[in-house]
Amino acid sequence: MEKSGVKAIIFDLDNTLIDTSGAGVTALQKVSELLKSSLNVDDPATKTICNRFKQKLYKEDFKAAVGKTIDETRTSHWDASIQETVGNCPLESLGSDCYKLWKSSRLQLLTMSPEVQNLLKDLRKSYKLLLLTNGETQTQREKVEAANCEEFFDAVVVGGEQEEQKPSPSIFRLCFEMLGVENRDCIMVGDSLDTDIQGGLKAQVRATVWVKNDNEWASKTQIKPHYTVADVLELPRVLAELN
Ligand SMILES: [Mg+2]
Secondary structure, eight states, X not given: OOSSOOOEEEEOOBTTTBOHHHHHHXXXXXXXXXXXXXXXXXXXXXXXXXXXXXXXXXXXXXXXXXXXXXXXXXXXXXXXXXXXXXXXXXXXTHHHHHHHHHHHHHHHHOOOOHHHHHHHHHHHTTSEEEEEEOSOHHHHHHHHHHTTOGGGOSEEEEXXXXXXXXXXXXXXXXXXXXHTOOGGGEEEEESOIIIIIHHHHHTTOSEEEEEOOHHHHTTOTTSOOSEEESSGGGHHHHHHHHO
């Protein structure tokens, strides 16, 4: 390992700096209440609707949905999930109401904790910081705005706005260029082994730091991060070791 110090840190956003999964769970609870009161159905039915929505969200291929906005696409996920579960819905606007409630509840919860904000402020005194997030442009930009990210970073890169997303080396090269650093000057911090850690390894950054995510651990042991932390707040310890 090179002796020179780290100059820049590239951060993932979702489930690294903000609790996207937790916000998603709370948002679905709110939609469940709306569904229950609007459709007069029991808990298993609302659960089925929400699970169907989650499946559609997971399988979403936004590039394939030509001519539709992300809001329209996701409203139609709710419409279809309701229809598949209870048949034709008597309330025409229910899918749209579910989507609006889901989106606003989620965005409201997508804030960086005061501890994470302080960490970033401290790190920025010594390092260049870049936020690198995969995903559809509007969705990710809305999150970046909701979490007030811009002021904490030297640059923000959204995968959906580029030719290729993480783990492609090209998007990492763009980040290095924007910061005016070399790959070996950077570390990559994120919760996804597939995108953040694999991407950092392919781009040959100085070190990759995996913010442990229990869902991924068992299945993907072939991707080996240099460091593993339980929480992004442990990053100063890693940097002390590296420098
Ligand atoms: Mg993530």
